[in-house]
Amino acid sequence: MAKTIIEKVWNDHIVYEEENKPDLLYIDLHLIHEVTSPQAFEGLRLKGRKVRRPDLSFATMDHNVPTKNREVIKDPVSKQQMNTLADNCKEFNIPLAHMHHPDQGIVHVIGPELGLTQPGKTIVCGDSHTSTHGAFGALAFGIGTSEVEHVLSTQTLWQSKPKTMEIKVEGELGFGVTAKDVILAIISKFGVDAGTGYVVEYTGDAIRKMSMEERMTVCNMSIEAGARAGLISPDEKTAEFLKNRAHVPAEQYEELKEKWLSYATEEGAVYDKTLTIHADEIEPFVTWGTNPSMGSGISANVPTASDYTQNSKKEELKQALSYMDLSEGMPITDIEIQHVFIGSCTNSRIGDLRAAAKVIEGKKVHENVTAIVVPGSFTVKMKAEEEGLDQIFKNAGFDWRESGCSMCLAMNDDIVPAGERCASTSNRNFEGRQGAGARTHLVSPAMAAAAAVTGRFTDVRKMNVYA
Amino acid sequence: MEPVKKLTSSIAPLDRINVDTDQIIPKQFLKRIERTGFGQFLFYGWRFNEDGTPNQDFILNHPAYKNAEILAAGENFGCGSSREHAPWSLQDYGFKVIIAPSFADIFYNNCVKNGILAIRLEEADQLIQAGKEGKSAEVDLESQTVNCDGHTWHFDIDPYWKQMLLNGWDEISITFQYEDAISKYEESHV
Incomplete structure (x- = not known):
């Protein structure tokens, strides 16, 4: 068989x-x-x-x-x-x-x-x-x-x-x-x-x-x-x-x-x-809640309680939005961020850094945003520097760091302060994951880079970088 | 490992679904190199206010559940990180049994290895309710039953894990009995 x-x-x-x-x-x-x-x-x-x-x-x-x-x-x-x-x-x-x-x-x-x-x-x-x-x-x-x-x-x-x-x-x-x-x-x-x-x-x-x-x-x-x-x-x-x-x-x-x-x-x-999913139903994604399933396409709005039938799900939505300080039904593109983290075992490889650099090249990090890039390994870091990606990030106002898990779980000094919001290429948006009281939104490297430039979630497809 | 057999206790009701291990034990407490002393940090972000005082709204801070050995929670309990510090902190705090409709796979395994009985029970919401009403439950691993408020529910458990828990066995000692099989495998494969 x-x-x-x-x-x-x-x-x-x-x-x-x-x-x-x-x-x-x-x-x-x-x-x-x-x-x-x-x-x-x-x-x-x-x-x-x-x-x-x-x-x-x-x-x-x-x-x-x-x-x-x-x-x-x-x-x-x-x-x-x-x-x-x-x-x-x-x-x-x-x-x-x-x-x-x-x-x-x-x-x-x-x-x-x-x-x-x-x-x-x-x-x-x-x-x-x-x-x-x-x-x-x-x-x-x-x-x-x-x-x-x-x-x-x-x-x-x-x-x-x-x-x-x-x-x-x-x-x-x-x-x-x-x-x-x-x-x-x-x-x-x-x-x-x-x-x-x-x-x-x-x-x-x-x-x-x-x-x-x-x-x-x-x-x-x-x-x-x-x-x-x-x-x-x-x-x-x-x-x-x-x-x-x-x-x-x-x-x-x-x-x-x-x-x-x-x-x-x-x-x-x-x-x-x-289980089957069709590629054409997928658009650039942003999570708005406190577990990785609580996400939507960039053109969508944050859900409302009426989108759910189960009471436990309604209650979970309420708790998540209260922690995230978001309102039901608000457009994802209205969410403003203060931090950008490009890194983690999910998205810190050379291809990820290239994708982010492509969006950021010749642009500046928004004045309200602190942004860091943490390569996944020393080898990735060396390769990126050989390609000049570090310069692109630095010129835009990103901090260029040494490799590690870093702000994905904030066990070192890379912590998002309480009440602030981070567009993060990592894998978990649980409460307190990036720092006690910190609010995490999971995105791709390109979407994180786009948010770094505009200070809010922005459809990277509209940024004229793929022309 | 302490054997688990039978216990009767009040039920701490944690009426939330998808409780992740980052909530059970936040990352700032994972730096210790010991296995003990994690109970004080259990559910830290929920149990304590920013100034370190207990959050009176959080269920575990209610005096009625101070000595509860059973925790009842919503589906997919223990999802996320594989940190074994999660069962260590639950156990150190005093919990011996956790009842939920479902558990994350790694968390479930980690419980078994530490002598915590994690019970998959579809009717966990009824135990959450009973806990809220101050009722107690009796859990018996041998007969695989939970008794509460006149109801008896049967639960399933892998027979191998059941024996481990009932006897408090050290799994590594058991595996050493298969050393010949391991060596033989290594000769032909590795």
């Missing part, structure tokens, strides 16, 4: 199976960062346990790192957390891209960049955006710290077989519509828990036409639709992206490529559920 990539990767990694029990799955790559690992390493030490496969583990510092001056970590607790990771990696012999290392970056940006991420692999990390790696046809999902400890000591996890879901993006994306708009539209249409209990495979013409970076943006936010993992069958583009990467041995490339492509979903394979 024809199989999906999800079943193929799963079956390939079963170490042990028994009825009425989850499967014991082998983990090919364990990515580690400073926030969700210290208690796991401590657990190993308390029980005198070892790391089974340090060679299949890779660590970096991203959540707490300063993006302005790397030499000064103001918060002693942040500093301790980073030092603890360095000490743990040394003690257990795990490779680490520390804050000053040329491979440093957001864990989900550097995995693909280094070629650690490959089709057919099982990849985990104590981070819910691990789904990003699914863009390569890997089964990649976030885990908690207890599971981090379990993987460190056994290189396996007990996992119940997930249901499979296909999300099909049919047709061709319109002018000025990006991967970010696609995933925000999917979450808005199907809901924040549509994918709970499922692994999602994204299919359809629009997905096939996307670059690998765009596919990463889509898979990254699978968890925002409730799916622990979201992936895309590998194709020529996938293999081409990985060619000559540090962890892809050149002499084995052809052989690896053949194996990678063999994981693709077979014609006629059946999913437990299929």
Whole structure:
């Protein structure tokens, strides 16, 4: 029977199976960062346990790192957390891209960049955006710290077989519509828990036409639709992206490529559920609420309570708009912003920076707006500087920073003040996410750049940059 | 891990859907390197005013729920970030059972690993209501039942996770018993 990539990767990694029990799955790559690992390493030490496969583990510092001056970590607790990771990696012999290392970056940006991420692999990390790696046809999902400890000591996890879901993006994306708009539209249409209990495979013409970076943006936010993992069958583009990467041995490339492509979903394979969205119903998106499903196209208005039938949804809308200080029915284009953040594991790759730079070139950041660009990795930063993108941003009035998670979750000093509003290319608009009392609107890099110029949400398609 | 078996308690009613882990434990408290002491920060943004005083309007600050060991909430509880600090903070605060119509997958797993019983129950809204009326509920994992106000509801749980919770097992010790299978897999695959 024809199989999906999800079943193929799963079956390939079963170490042990028994009825009425989850499967014991082998983990090919364990990515580690400073926030969700210290208690796991401590657990190993308390029980005198070892790391089974340090060679299949890779660590970096991203959540707490300063993006302005790397030499000064103001918060002693942040500093301790980073030092603890360095000490743990040394003690257990795990490779680490520390804050000053040329491979440093957001864990989900550097995995693909280094070629650690490959089709057919099982990849985990104590981070819910691990789904990003699914863009390569890997089964990649976030885990908690207890599971981090379990993987460190056994290189396996007990996992119940997930249901499979296909999300099909049919047709061709319109002018000025990006991967970010696609995933925000999917979450808005199907809901924040549509994918709970499922692994999602994204299919359809629009997905096939996307670059690998765009596919990463889509898979990254699978968890925002409730799916622990979201992936895309590998194709020529996938293999081409990985060619000559540090962890892809050149002499084995052809052989690896053949194996990678063999994981693709077979014609006629059946999913437990299929959802479809048409590309022509998607326009540049802006979230107006406090979870990623609360978003609308730029030409729409904020909803009103009468748009919902369920009382719990009406109540949720009321709470969200009260936190966001918005009124029911107001046009999205009337919302004024004070901050712009271009960065995060969703949108901080070179293609994202190019898209934003294209909008900003020759223009100025609005006088009411503070804007920053935080590249996803040191490598992205170098590449952008080589192309002169840093100059475009700086000339426009953006702050050009060092790589890290930064204002996506504001664990370092990059915080949106209470009561202020940020157009952000990140993935979560939860209350307080970018700072206590801060208000987050999720958008694409191009839409963030447009908002930076005009000081309010503006349809980037009307800015004459795509001519 | 402490075994979970049976308990009777008042029910703290959190009448909201899609409660995310950023609300359960905000990011500024994720920098600690210990597993303990997170209860004081639970629902920080909702529990406290900007000046640090308790927000009297937030349900958990009501004296009636001070000793509640059961939390009842709306659908998709624990969505968002994978931070295990969320179940750590709920447990440290005193909750042993969470009842909701549905949970986010990672959060649910994280609860099991820490000996918190997360119960998927479609009728969770009735428990929220009972909690508001000051009623108690009895939860029994062995029989997979919740009793409250003359109603008995049955809940489903994976038999493997049930055994883990009932016995308070350390999962890593169990997995070590499969070491041969892991080594054999590594020989042929890795």
